[in-house]
Amino acid sequence: MLLLLPGLALAQAQNPAQTVTRDGVTLTQAQEQRAEAIGDQLRCLVCQNESIEGSSATLAKQLRIIIRQHVVAGDSDKSIMDYMVHRYGIFVLLKPPFSRLTLLLYATPILALILGFLVAWLARRHKTPPPPPLDDAEQDRLERLLKS
Structure with a gap:
């Protein structure tokens, strides 16, 4: 088994384009693309309006590491x-699935x-209704009050 380790390292060194190291996790190109696709579907809990792949927040970086570790595993x-929904709630999804709760959220502004x-x-x-017109006596009294 130990004899295979140098051969494996040599094979990796000869073809470095097949591996990517991002956020401290080394993956293949396919794994990295998969991790990015997953990260694009998750909301940055700090920025709240962008995916964790596009965010530079520390929490987003930690979530990217967790995703990449799960992909490698x-x-x-x-x-x-x-796992992400269980840990952070449905809010972590950029596009939550349609349910009664989301229907209520979408319908509230319209209602x-x-x-x-x-x-x-x-x-x-x-x-x-507008007040009734003044009768003659009230009109005379109003005119006297305005003249004095």
Whole structure:
């Protein structure tokens, strides 16, 4: 077994283009592409509006390392995603799956807008009527008050 180790190292040294070291983890090109694809689907929990692959935050780097370690260990994409969701919650997914909760989140602004229009329409519809016109006695009294 020990005799195979130098041969393996020599084979790696002769073809360095097949391996990539990123964030301290060495992987093959295929593994790196797979890790990047997974990272592109996960939200940076610090930046919140970009993937962990595009983020320079320390937490994003740590998550990239975890993903690459799982990829090197041979875990499936689904198991890596499940691990991240279990550990950080559904918020870690840039595109969460459709569920009743996400339906509520997407529908709330629309329902609020409809409710606002309904309230405005009802308020406009139920205006108080204008006051009745002044009779002659009230009109004379008003004119006297304004002249004095």
